[in-house]
Amino acid sequence: MKQSTEQGYIKTDWDEGITTIEFFHPQSNSLPGALLQSLAQTIREEGQRAQTHLIVLRSGGDRAFCAGASFDELLTIENREQGVRFFSGFANVINACRTCPKLIVGRAQGKAVGGGVGLLAATDYCFATQYAEIKLSELTIGIGPFVVGPAIERKIGVSAFSQLSLHATTFFEAAWAKEKGLFAEVYDEIEEMDDALEVYTRQLAASNPAALQGLKAVFWKGTDHWDTLLRDRAELSGELVLSDFTRAAIRRFKQK
Template identity: 50%
Template sequence: MTPFPPITSGPDGYVRTHVADGIGRIEFYHPKSNSLPSAVLQELAATVSAVSADPAVRVIVLQSGGSGPFCAGASFDELAAIADREQGQRFFSGFAGVILAMIRAPQFVISRVHGKAAGGAVGLIAASDFSVAVDKASAKLSELAVGIGPFVVGPVIEKKIGLASFSQMAVDADWRDASWCERRGLYAKLVSDVAALDAHVDTLATTLAASNPEAMAMMKRVFWAGTEQWDTLLAERASMSGTLVLSEFTRNAIGAFKAK
């Protein structure tokens, strides 16, 4: 079971941490399906960086609150309010910040996926080193359906599951079931329910917390070799999304999506 207190209602969401026995747990939450507005993205990136710098932490677990979706991706309220290209680039750079913090942490990052994952959430899962999901945790890249594309999260998803599978998700922006995600490597392990999810994550995290941190850090560098220039790459991709989100087509698509 997670060590966090029950969720209290609030409009802005949160990021919480808990460190014990070598395990650093990070939980994010937003009342709108765990969507990610800029404030939560920035806090999440800063929290991952801070926890990864703690010498007491041997492994990191990333999870979200509630019993609904794992994460609905970008905040559509904030997308609709973007007024210029610079603001758009800043928003999409928030996803880049979280991804870079995750892959550059010297510890392994385990993602605990208790529900559906859409859009940018797929990028966060791909940026983890091991992900455990319930068998109902379908996933999709929804960006094209609202007039943009999975540009910022694309590199990390492609590295995790390969170009062919990434292209399938990006072009056909529909749900993929958890079994599809496991076969492609987005999910490393599927379990039947949340109780089994917590048990597996806790067992794995405990094992890794007792493992050689130097060996794990070296393995991490091997896993993410070739990403050294991603600061520049992801900034360029954020600019692409920041430009597209201002187009009439995209504004209409986002408006229609919000009206559903």
């Protein structure tokens, strides 16, 4: 099944209990609001499908995993309501991953920025290549990684999250992300990663579905308040994006 939206798509494939959800956008797999909405809905729907034992979350292409939210949409924000709606996009996807009763395995073939790092942190187990460097660039335009922060901090801890947040122009290597716990496995090349991913997911999908669902609940214990938390974070970001500082930063970006 393939849903096309704003030059991008959300594609779903099923194979022996393994559901693969793939997103794509020509701008380095950035995710405009419509695609984020579709992705969140797809994750929720597949989580309820009885035939689905396990979900693989991946992006299309062989370069960037995800460049984060659409900067084109960010530049159009004119009021608080629009700002909250914009920053709620990744919040909805993260919460869809969190509440999905099926385990989600991530696949990162390349770089992840901002919300893309949040997506990887929202998976339950993540494969990556050496090219999957990560960066939280939000501070460069006067906001912070507030919405994706809880998911990232949950995976790598406050100290590593602080490093990422405060070095907003720096890409951190995949090896660093593995050391901190964001990635479970890192491979030299995509083909090597995909071979290992196939073996792992087939083994996992053959496990007792009830046991997998129980583990999912254990892994995410203590996050029941995230619907409210991420909404509050979206409101904070929605206010900051209207500040004089951020407006000036966006104008500078427009002039490049």
